[in-house]
Amino acid sequence: MRTNNKDKSQWQPATVTIHGGKRRDEHGALVAPLYQTATFSFENTAQGSARFAGEEAGYIYSRLGNPTVTELEERVAALEGFPAAAAAATGMGAVSATMLAFVEQGDHVLVSDAIYGCSFALFSHLFTKFGITVDFVDMADLAKTRAAIRSNTKLVFLESPVNPHLKVIDIQAIADVAHEVNARLVVDNTFMTPLLQQPRQQGADLVLHSATKYLNGHGDVVAGIVCGSEDDIELIKLTTLKDMGATMSPHDAWLILRGLKTLDVRMERHCANAVKVAEYLRAKDLVKTIYFPGFADHPAQALMGTQMHGAGAVIAFELHGDINTARQLLDSLQLITIAVSLGDAETLIQHPASMTHSPYTPEARAAAGITDTLIRISVGLEAVEDIIADLEQAFAACSNSQMTTTGEQVRYG
């Protein structure tokens, strides 16, 4: 049998999405076999106890490890430039298993003030219940971040660009602040994918994903994954993943392995479409503010080419008017789907204040800059002309039915 001994460290990311972590099975199957099994049989009791004692390598039970899941872990770890990864049942499974593995009562955790709504809920409700102190800070403001760090800060957590309004955080600067007190920096890289950003290069200690999004890319799986050092990943696997149990199913891993093969071409199309949609939106009178890291006047430009290698395909924009204006625009769409999530082939649009970021208190939402007229769109893979045509008819529908918003005359379309 031919062995897979090419120098993988020389591969380009597009090659790694297809070949990273690939194993040759005994039949030479081109596609990773799906090991759809809960448990693995032992030759005898000696082998079973040796596996449990860690004296013999091999699979035991799929919550502890599964060959299909291992292949995915190795592929994503290679893409993120880390030695190891642990797959989880959902993105939130990855966030919670990662964060809980490294903290105990009395510890402090510093979190970016704008993050995905359920991550906010996890930190603000669950962590505090167990005696872990959490502070939220605008990590785009380095002075504020430095002032918020404490000698007992164990973990620093951020997304960049942040969900939902795409503020960009200088990961290297935050890593330096975290490392001054020996805290680990955990970066949620869901919006960028490892093709557009590899936070390890800026000093992140752990990098995680909601694999539900671009990594899988087809909207048919919820999953998560975290990458890190061998020791950190082993700790996560043996404690919070194994015992809390939010591990990935082999079938989900198999689907993500399939999705990953097209990540590079999908991202190219997602990003190209997003540039055109962002330019279209920027020209609309009803659009008050637009947040898109691809624009020359977005603060992300300072980090483009170093931290980021592309703007991604999520755009956020605020409308003139009030929450009803935002609702009306979304309700007028015919092709673009009103749904949370992102990174799918379908263009998805949602209203963060009442959907993804509804777990925030109104005060925390206001502090994080998530307003009632903010809309988030995940630009899909459809022909961009059709996406824009749908937006155009929705803006026109708003214009026909409503001419004033908060007293001011607003010209639509």
Ligand code: 4LM
């Ligand atoms: C959404 N997001 O925004 P699972 N990290 C980030 C995320 O955006 C999400 C998760 C983790 C959305 C879901 C409804 C940056 C989720 C959590 O949903 O647990 O796979 O990922 O629309």
